[in-house]
Amino acid sequence: MLEVSGLSVDYVLDRGSVRAVDDVSFTLERGEFLGIVGESGCGKSTLLFAVAQLLAPPAVVADGSVKFEGTNLVGLTDGQLSAIRWRDMSVVMQSAMNALNPVKSIGAQFKDAMRAHGKPSKQEIAARSAEVLRMVGIDPVHLKSYPHQLSGGMRQRSMIAMAMLFTPDLVIMDEPTSALDVVAQRSLMVQIKELQLSYGFAVIFVTHDMSLISHFSDRLMVMYAGQVDELGATRAVFDNPLHPYTQGLLEAFPSIHGPRVPLKGIPGNPPDMARLPAGCRFHTRCPLAVERCSQVAPDLYQIDDALVRCLRRQDGSLSSPQQGSLSR
Amino acid sequence: MAMPVAGVPTETPAGQLPAGRALARVARAVRSSRKATVGTVLMVIFILIALFPGVIAHDSPTVDAYAPRLPVSTAHLLGTNAYGQDLFSQVVWGTRNVLIIAFAVGVAATGIAVLIGVAAAYLGGWWDNVLNVLTDVLLVIPLLPLLIIIAAYAHGASTGVMITAITVTSWSYTARQLRSQALTLRSRDFLEAARVRGERRLYVIVMEVIPTMTSLIVAAFLTNALYAVLLSSSLQFIGLGDPNTVSWGTTLYWAQNNAALQTGEPLWAIAPGACIAVLGAAFALLNYAFDEIGNPALRPVRKVRQKKGAK
Amino acid sequence: MTELLRTEHLTRHFKIGGMLSRRMLHAVDDVNFTIGEREIVALAGESGSGKSTIARVLARIYKPTAGEIYFQGNPVSRIRSRPDALRYSGLVPMVFQDPFASMNPVLRVQHGVLRSLKLHRPELSGQQRAEEAARVFEAVGLGADMLERFPYELSGGQRQRVGFAQALAMRPKLILADEPVSMLDVSIRIGLLNLMAELRDKTGVSVLYITHDIASARYVADRLIVMYAGQIAETGPVDDVLANPRHPYTQLLLSAVPDPRAPMSTAGEADRGEPPKVIDPTPGCRFRYRCPLAIDTCAQVTPVLAELLPGHDAACHVAQSARGGAEQVKAFT
Numbered sequence: 015m016l017e018v019s020g021l022s023v024d025y026v027l028d029r030g031s032v033r034a035v036d037d038v039s040f041t042l043e044r045g046e047f048l049g050i051v052g053e054s055g056c057g058k059s060t061l062l063f064a065v066a067q068l069l070a071p072p073a074v075v076a077d078g079s080v081k082f083e084g085t086n087l088v089g090l091t092d093g094q095l096s097a098i099r100w101r102d103m104s105v106v107m108q109s110a111m112n113a114l115n116p117v118k119s120i121g122a123q124f125k126d127a128m129r130a131h132g133k134p135s136k137q138e139i140a141a142r143s144a145e146v147l148r149m150v151g152i153d154p155v156h157l158k159s160y161p162h163q164l165s166g167g168m169r170q171r172s173m174i175a176m177a178m179l180f181t182p183d184l185v186i187m188d189e190p191t192s193a194l195d196v197v198a199q200r201s202l203m204v205q206i207k208e209l210q211l212s213y214g215f216a217v218i219f220v221t222h223d224m225s226l227i228s229h230f231s232d233r234l235m236v237m238y239a240g241q242v243d244e245l246g247a248t249r250a251v252f253d254n255p256l257h258p259y260t261q262g263l264l265e266a267f268p269s270i271h272g273p274r275v276p277l278k279g280i281p282g283n284p285p286d287m288a289r290l291p292a293g294c295r296f297h298t299r300c301p302l303a304v305e306r307c308s309q310v311a312p313d314l315y316q317i318d319d320a321l322v323r324c325l326r327r328q329d330g331s332l333s334s335p336q337q338g339s340l341s342r
Numbered sequence: 343m344a345m346p347v348a349g350v351p352t353e354t355p356a357g358q359l360p361a362g363r364a365l366a367r368v369a370r371a372v373r374s375s376r377k378a379t380v381g382t383v384l385m386v387i388f389i390l391i392a393l394f395p396g397v398i399a400h401d402s403p404t405v406d407a408y409a410p411r412l413p414v415s416t417a418h419l420l421g422t423n424a425y426g427q428d429l430f431s432q433v434v435w436g437t438r439n440v441l442i443i444a445f446a447v448g449v450a451a452t453g454i455a456v457l458i459g460v461a462a463a464y465l466g467g468w469w470d471n472v473l474n475v476l477t478d479v480l481l482v483i484p485l486l487p488l489l490i491i492i493a494a495y496a497h498g499a500s501t502g503v504m505i506t507a508i509t510v511t512s513w514s515y516t517a518r519q520l521r522s523q524a525l526t527l528r529s530r531d532f533l534e535a536a537r538v539r540g541e542r543r544l545y546v547i548v549m550e551v552i553p554t555m556t557s558l559i560v561a562a563f564l565t566n567a568l569y570a571v572l573l574s575s576s577l578q579f580i581g582l583g584d585p586n587t588v589s590w591g592t593t594l595y596w597a598q599n600n601a602a603l604q605t606g607e608p609l610w611a612i613a614p615g616a617c618i619a620v621l622g623a624a625f626a627l628l629n630y631a632f633d634e635i636g637n638p639a640l641r642p643v644r645k646v647r648q649k650k651g652a653k
Numbered sequence: 654m655t656e657l658l659r660t661e662h663l664t665r666h667f668k669i670g671g672m673l674s675r676r677m678l679h680a681v682d683d684v685n686f687t688i689g690e691r692e693i694v695a696l697a698g699e700s701g702s703g704k705s706t707i708a709r710v711l712a713r714i715y716k717p718t719a720g721e722i723y724f725q726g727n728p729v730s731r732i733r734s735r736p737d738a739l740r741y742s743g744l745v746p747m748v749f750q751d752p753f754a755s756m757n758p759v760l761r762v763q764h765g766v767l768r769s770l771k772l773h774r775p776e777l778s779g780q781q782r783a784e785e786a787a788r789v790f791e792a793v794g795l796g797a798d799m800l801e802r803f804p805y806e807l808s809g810g811q812r813q814r815v816g817f818a819q820a821l822a823m824r825p826k827l828i829l830a831d832e833p834v835s836m837l838d839v840s841i842r843i844g845l846l847n848l849m850a851e852l853r854d855k856t857g858v859s860v861l862y863i864t865h866d867i868a869s870a871r872y873v874a875d876r877l878i879v880m881y882a883g884q885i886a887e888t889g890p891v892d893d894v895l896a897n898p899r900h901p902y903t904q905l906l907l908s909a910v911p912d913p914r915a916p917m918s919t920a921g922e923a924d925r926g927e928p929p930k931v932i933d934p935t936p937g938c939r940f941r942y943r944c945p946l947a948i949d950t951c952a953q954v955t956p957v958l959a960e961l962l963p964g965h966d967a968a969c970h971v972a973q974s975a976r977g978g979a980e981q982v983k984a985f986t
């Protein structure tokens with residue numbers, strides 16, 4: 015349904031371009047839940063905006079295509095895009111307070127969205143608005159409420175309701191739970207999953223919280239420094255992480271259960287995208303790096319059903335599982 | 343929306359750089375923005391004219407030594423007016439008066455605005471209320487009647503009187519702007535951090551708050567200076583200034599008195615008017631330019647061709 | 654454990670509404686806890702639980718509405734003179750949550766450290782201050798070459814380390830860390846949590862670690878205080894509280910924390926996670942609206958903290974009545 019090929023996004027600045035997303039490719043089937051994880055600066059949000067065609071200058075798509083149900087979205091005009099927007103593909107942002115209009119009631123914003131993509135009658139608007147609110151578990155009386163009158167969790171739910179107005183085939187979500195507390199977060203994720211299973215839409219979910227996404231996504235994509243470092247079935251990635259970065263990330267989440275062990279995290283900082291290290295972008299922080307890693311930039315390599323970007327995996331010098339190797 | 347990429351700063355800090363580095367940055371910024379370049383060039387030209395008027399215009403502006411109503415010639419680049427004074431030297435010498443007023447009001451009004459606006463925002467509470475009342479009262483005092491009264495008593499407002507009057511009635515506008523900006527900063531963690539480590543309030547205002555507002559303060563200066571140029575010229579034009587000073591506004595005044603446009607001496611009115619407009623434009627361009635330097639998000643976006651088609 | 658700080662009936666209310674309104678937001682109500690020397694105490698709760706307000710009251714940004722704080726045995730409310738206030742703020746400094754907003758963007762990063770030294774250790778000369786600044790930077794894992802940089806040149810993790818350096822420069826006894834890692838990348842958090850433990854071990858400083866992330870609290874803290882709606886729900890040694898949670902709210906929190914190694918718990922799944930804004934509350938347990946075990950008493954009498962296991966207290970009528978607390982009631986497990 016969605017086929018991203020060789021997508022690259024550049025930020026065009028005075029002193030030259032910086033490539034924030036480098037040659038990313040993946041496909042998405044109908045009803046599939048894809049999680050994209052990575053830390054700040056890895057390009058996951060930029061990638062998301064590029065797929066949704068919401069990039070603003072100075073960011074531009076430098077290369078590649080985004081084929082949504084056969085049509086390449088890159089290069090379409092706003093007019094052509096608006097036919098797809100919200101009807102077939104909708105977006106849920108990170109912070110409802112930033113995305114919702116603070117001076118309009120929720121109902122008014124739903125009305126705006128519906129009018130922007132069709133010509134519904136007043137009754138249709140009212141009926142559908144109430145229906146989507148019920149879908150996310152909010153009493154339709156809140157159509158009259160303003161965003162600041164709702165709790166954080168309810169605001170995020172109304173964002174999702176708005177995204178569901180036309181029951182799209184694809185919903186793109188950019189860290190919709192990161193502003194919420196843990197109980198609200200779980201509740202929202204469960205709601206999203208329920209909706210997804212009921213209505214069968216696909217989801218691309220960007221987050222920095224691997225533990226959270228582990229229970230809900232079908233496949234998981236790990237990004238680092240603008241590239242895809244690992245892509246595979248969620249359970250497989252967790253049980254048997256192939257890339258040292260994925261391993262490091264997994265081990266950076268202290269656990270509630272089990273014994274207390276000292277953790278090391280991943281030393282160093284993510285690279286400056288304008289001054290990337292030679293060879294593998296992760297090698298300066300990788301405890302398993304060898305000399306070749308600083309010379310040759312690895313490509314994505316297939317191992318069983320997963321893809322990984324690591325020289326040592328590619329040549330077989332790394333055997334799995336590598337449990338406990340990072341937290342010596 | 344800001345989508346920061348690791349390593350790309352989204353905010354350019356101002357102030358507190360060693361002088362050499364700061365100058366280099368300013369020079370680069372001026373060269374990179376067309377508005378800044380044009381504005382700076384214009385401003386430099388005007389400043390040079392104001393500093394060395396005798397070098398450019400060899401005649402005295404006040405002595406009516408020539409035949410009246412002479413047309414444009416190489417001896418008189420703008421001709422002479424009805425009194426036989428060389429118009430070109432009038433305009434050139436007038437620059438000094440205008441710029442003095444502009445910079446004096448700029449500095450004074452901005453200085454007061456910074457003190458009162460930032461103090462009101464940071465001190466809050468009772469202080470904020472008192473200072474706000476003061477600001478608002480002065481905001482609504484009508485300048486013209488005030489100046490008419492002053493002019494009546496001073497028999498024509500001299501430059502000093504004009505500077506004072508314009509300053510007193512114009513600082514409140516930018517004070518409000520600076521107060522709003524300072525209010526947004528008030529809850530910023532770094533100010534709370536300063537308080538928590540034990541800094542005195544005055545220290546926080548002067549050493550922590552104001553340095554983060556330099557671009558706004560520069561903008562306030564340019565706004566006040568521009569306003570002073572236009573206002574002082576208008577006041578002189580309607581006769582409230584000292585008609586014997588050499589200034590663009592007074593030249594306009596005399597031109598109006600002698601119905602210059604109707605009697606076939608259009609340059610008498612147009613020349614000073616054009617100068618006011620160009621100087622005003624220079625200030626405005628510099629204002630835009632500083633906005634762009636301070637906030638990279640406002641810079642003009644160069645159109646980039648996207649690669650068409652799939653790979 | 655030598656007592657360093659103790660709060661008694663600490664309360665902080667905020668007036669809300671317009672000038673004529675008399676409604677009070679009960680941000681913190683009747684909170685009693687102690688912090689000992691050389692320990693890390695985690696204060697955990699969701700937004701609106703009052704944890705950040707407590708930090709600000711302890712930092713003397715707010716004055717308590719009622720109750721008292723005792724620091725090294727002395728009541729904090731008696732601090733009046735500037736030297737006393739300065740001394741307290743040097744012994745109990747605060748590290749802020751947002752690494753991007755907690756530093757002045759136009760000043761170099763050493764500015765805060767140098768000012769801290771100037772204000773709190775005036776006996777040092779300029780040269781000594783510079784040396785001390787380099788020393789505290791190294792102590793938090795930053796090179797001395799970072800002193801002259803500007804905040805935008807540092808990463809989020811590095812900026813937070815500068816925040817700790819500023820606190821360290823004052824030779825504190827207790828660092829109030831208000832969600833110091835929440836805005837950092839996951840792989841960087843561990844580094845800072847390890848730093849906090851290292852500071853405790855090497856310099857003997859205590860840390861009040863305020864967080865909404867129970868997992869990180871478990872990783873770094875010695876004791877845990879769980880807050881709900883302005884009151885303490887449960888407190889005790891961290892492993893004990895997390896292994897045997899007595900208060901239903903603690904159980905709910907634990908069930909909601911995602912653990913990739915175990916399937917998502919369905920206990921309390923229906924709970925939407927919307928803690929109340931406590932405005933002019935009536936007596937009774939504030940958690941009763943969400944608690945599956947609520948009984949009549951819960952609506953009438955506000956529960957107080959009572960010791961259920963050694964060192965482990967919970968404020969819940971049902972938990973307290975279950976065989977003196979020895980038995981664990983299961984609300985969300």
